[in-house]
Amino acid sequence: xxVLALATGLVALLMSGQALAQGRDHNxxxxxxxxxxxxxxxxxxxxxxxxxxxxxxxxxxxAVAKGVAEQLEKAIKANQPIxxxxxxxxxxxxxxxxxxxxxxxxxxxxxxxxxxWGCASSCNFAFLGGPVRVVDDKAVFAVHMFTxxxxxxxxxxxxxxRKSSASDLILNNIARREQASALMASDxxxxxxxxxVSRRLLSEVMYRQKADNFDSQDRSTLRCLSVEELRTYNxxxxx
Numbered sequence: 001x002x003v004l005a006l007a008t009g010l011v012a013l014l015m016s017g018q019a020l021a022q023g024r025d026h027n028x029x030x031x032x033x034x035x036x037x038x039x040x041x042x043x044x045x046x047x048x049x050x051x052x053x054x055x056x057x058x059x060x061x062x063a064v065a066k067g068v069a070e071q072l073e074k075a076i077k078a079n080q081p082i083x084x085x086x087x088x089x090x091x092x093x094x095x096x097x098x099x100x101x102x103x104x105x106x107x108x109x110x111x112x113x114x115x116x117w118g119c120a121s122s123c124n125f126a127f128l129g130g131p132v133r134v135v136d137d138k139a140v141f142a143v144h145m146f147t148x149x150x151x152x153x154x155x156x157x158x159x160x161x162r163k164s165s166a167s168d169l170i171l172n173n174i175a176r177r178e179q180a181s182a183l184m185a186s187d188x189x190x191x192x193x194x195x196x197v198s199r200r201l202l203s204e205v206m207y208r209q210k211a212d213n214f215d216s217q218d219r220s221t222l223r224c225l226s227v228e229e230l231r232t233y234n235x236x237x238x239x
Contacts, residue, residue, distance in 0.1 A: 025222075027220055027221075028142075028220045028221065028222040028223075028224070029220065030220075030222070030223050030224045030226075031140065031142055031222055031223075031224035032140060032224070034222070037116075037117075037118040037140045038088075038090045038118050038120065038140075040061070040088065041061050041062060041063075041088040041089050041090055041117070041118065042062075042063060042090045043062050043063065044062050044063065044065070045060070045061070045062035045063060045064065045065060045068045045071065045089075046059075046060075046061050046062050047059070047060050047061075047071060047072060047075045048061075049075065049078075049079040049082075055083045055084060056079070056081060056082050056083045056084075057082070057083060057084050057085070057086055058072075058075055058076065058079060058082050058084070058085045058086070058109075059086045059088075060072065060085055060086065060087050060088070060089070060126070061087075061088045061089065062088075062089060063089060063090055063091070063092040064089055064091055064092035064093050064096050064097050064100065064121070064122045064123060064126070065092050065093055065096065066093055066096055067096075068092075068093075068096050068100060069096055069099035069100045069102075069103050072100055072103055072104075072126075073103045076103070076107050076109070082107070082109050083109075083110065084109065084110045084111070084112050085104060085109050085110070085111050085112070085130065086111075086112050086113070086114050086117065087111060087112070087113055087117070087119045087123055087126055087127050088113070088114075088117035088118060088119065088123075089118075089119055089120065089121075089122075089123035089126070090118075090120055090121065090123070091120045091121020091122040091123045091124070092121065092122050093122055094121075094122045094125070094146045094188075095187075096122065097121070097122025097123060097124065097125035097126050098122075098125045098187060098188070098191055100125065100126035100129065101125040101126050101127070101128050101129030101191065101195065102129060102191075103129065104126065104129030104130055105129040105130070105131065105194075105195065108131050109130060109131075110130050110131070110132040110133070110134065110238075111126070111127045111128075111129065111130025111132075111133050111134070112130075112133075112134045112135075112136065113127065113134070113135045113136060113139040113140070113141055114136050114139060115136040115137055115138040115139050116138055116139065117136075117139050117140070118139065118140035118141075118142060119135075119139075119140070119141055119142070120140075120141075120142035120143070120144070120222065121142075121143075121144060121146075122146075124141070124143055125188075125191060127141070127235075128191070128192070128195045128197050128235065129195060132237060132238045133235065133236050133237055133238065134236060134238050134239070135230055135235070135236050140224050141224065141225050141230060141235060142222045142223065142224045142225075143201070143205055143206045143209065143222070143223050143225065144206065144209045144221050144222050144223065145206060145207055145208075145209040145210060145221075146188075146206075185202075185207075188202060189202060196234060196237075197233060197234050197235060198232070198233040198234050200233060201233040201235065205223055205225070205229070205233070206223075209221060209222070209223050
């Protein structure tokens with residue numbers, strides 16, 4: 001079963017354009033205005049080589065969808081050597097984000113979230129693939145809890161179940177998704193170890209965020225890491 005990890009609160013904000021105050025996001029107070037940070041990065045993935053600044057940079061911008069890791073690998077091979085990979089993304093498919101991180105580690109390329117850019121959700125895993133990792137001043141690194149329930153298939157199932165009394169099928173579906181969540185959590189822990197990132201980032205931050213924004217009192221789903229937190233969990237390891 002394909003596992004998706006969508007930043008539901010992020011997508012909702014991008015679509016609704018809710019009012020923001022005092023430079024903080026209305027629903028996610030640890031973050032600057034989400035729509036301003038990620039508005040340019042919620043479209044289809046675009047990977048462009050850029051040597052205009054004197055370095056050989058691969059700019060990776062857009063949503064993480066199935067097949068993007070292969071697209072990234074082809075772009076790296078076609079433009080070698082690559083000095084840095086710049087990432088700007090709202091996230092998307094968690095499994096694909098892990099694949100992107102493994103591709104980047106295979107080639108040993110520095111990853112950067114440039115000033116004014118943001119990297120959220122499954123983009124986090126792509127970024128962590130860099131052996132050297134930099135989050136520039138005024139860049140945003142936003143984490144959240146992955147979910148296997150925010151996709152069209154599951155939503156259709158929920159709508160059907162409301163009209164059905166097929167309790168055995170409903171329970172079976174829940175059990176399968178619980179198993180998928182456990183497998184994903186195991187994969188993420190293994191990835192963190194291999195990338196040299198503290199697994200406490202998962203247990204103390206990511207997994208403590210809400211996976212959806214259905215709570216009318218607290219609609220926060222994203223946690224934007226501070227400079228201190230980026231260092232504490234070894235998300236960044238270079239200036």
